[in-house]
Amino acid sequence: MAGIIGYGVYVPKFRLEQxxxxxxxxxxxxxxKAVCGADEDVITMxxxxxxxxxxxxxxxxARIGAIHIGTASSPYIEQYIAPILAETxxxxxxxxxxxxxxxxxxxxxxxxxxxxxxxxxxIDCGIVIGAEDRATAPGTEGDxxxxxxxxxLVIGKAGTIADFEGVQTYSTLFLDRWRAVKDSxxxxxxxxxxxxxxxxxxxxxxxxxxxxAELGKNAGDYTHVIFQQPDDRIAALPAKDLGIGKGQLAPAxxxxxxxxxxxxxxxxxxxxxxxxxxGESILLASYGAGASNxxxxxVTNEITAKANRIVPLVRYMTRKRPITYTSYLRLKEQxxxxxx
Numbered sequence: 264m265a266g267i268i269g270y271g272v273y274v275p276k277f278r279l280e281q282x283x284x285x286x287x288x289x290x291x292x293x294x295x296k297a298v299c300g301a302d303e304d305v306i307t308m309x310x311x312x313x314x315x316x317x318x319x320x321x322x323x324x325a326r327i328g329a330i331h332i333g334t335a336s337s338p339y340i341e342q343y344i345a346p347i348l349a350e351t352x353x354x355x356x357x358x359x360x361x362x363x364x365x366x367x368x369x370x371x372x373x374x375x376x377x378x379x380x381x382x383x384x385x386i387d388c389g390i391v392i393g394a395e396d397r398a399t400a401p402g403t404e405g406d407x408x409x410x411x412x413x414x415x416l417v418i419g420k421a422g423t424i425a426d427f428e429g430v431q432t433y434s435t436l437f438l439d440r441w442r443a444v445k446d447s448x449x450x451x452x453x454x455x456x457x458x459x460x461x462x463x464x465x466x467x468x469x470x471x472x473x474x475x476a477e478l479g480k481n482a483g484d485y486t487h488v489i490f491q492q493p494d495d496r497i498a499a500l501p502a503k504d505l506g507i508g509k510g511q512l513a514p515a516x517x518x519x520x521x522x523x524x525x526x527x528x529x530x531x532x533x534x535x536x537x538x539x540x541x542g543e544s545i546l547l548a549s550y551g552a553g554a555s556n557x558x559x560x561x562v563t564n565e566i567t568a569k570a571n572r573i574v575p576l577v578r579y580m581t582r583k584r585p586i587t588y589t590s591y592l593r594l595k596e597q598x599x600x601x602x603x
Contacts, residue, residue, distance in 0.1 A: 271315025294518025328386030333370030388419025410521020437553030
């Protein structure tokens with residue numbers, strides 16, 4: 264299979280204490296979340312991550328045959344954002360441009376689509392980009408939890424820093440979170456235990472179990488394990504089911520930059536690759552809307568040669584500027600000053 268030639272991330276510098284968004288509505292949350300500034304959105308964040316990825320890959324953008332975007336936060340219902348990002352990278356009109364949306368599993372699906380295109384020999388390499396700043400409203404779950412950020416992967420067969428060994432999907436009809444066309448924010452069933460056990464936990468477990476069986480591997484064979492992170496604690500549930508030790512789980516990020524939706528697992532992957540060594544193995548699983556994609560990844564020797572080109576995740580996570588809940592609501596245009 265193909266592998267990752269280069270990667271890049273972007274996280275806004277503004278931080279909101281999650282409790283500041285929860286407490287006015289009689290709730291509680293801990294940690295912080297990243298918030299877009301007035302001049303930032305999913306497109307600007309995606310552009311920054313994509314440029315970092317191409318720089319890290321060290322390739323001519325003309326080699327990129329496809330650009331796949333995965334997001335649950337597109338500003339458009341009927342319009343692609345992939346062509347906008349293609350322009351920023353200088354890609355030509357013959358480049359395949361696809362948006363994947365509809366759930367927080369969209370970026371993972373975009374990765375699978377790029378791998379399929381390479382396997383079919385339609386393209387030599389492609390770039391997959393995810394960016395999230397999901398719709399919220401005061402007092403909703405996302406008001407306190409949903410963060411903002413972006414990640415990009417250049418995928419191909421030559422010069423890879425990490426190779427995909429196998430992928431497996433587990434999908435069912437399961438409704439836990441949704442946003443209809445008429446809705447201004449993400450809704451949920453308000454049954455978190457049901458969502459957690461029969462949605463997130465079950466689907467990640469089944470996808471990983473099938474992948475391990477296909478590859479003839481055990482959970483203990485992996486150096487690093489990365490699961491989608493709606494919060495810091497939930498990844499431990501499928502990890503326990505699979506026999507994964509705490510030391511294998513990637514560091515939690517949800518209490519530092521928030522729930523990054525479809526970008527969550529892949530931002531976690533970027534953090535792991537920032538410090539990974541040749542020969543290490545990675546198990547990654549995404550989840551959203553009743554679907555989980557599990558991926559087995561092996562780090563190559565090339566990662567050392569490209570280490571000096573990285574803009575590491577920790578640089579974005581540690582540069583931060585606190586804002587108040589009132590300022591956050593103004594940035595989200597959820598409170599407005601009366602006209603003069």
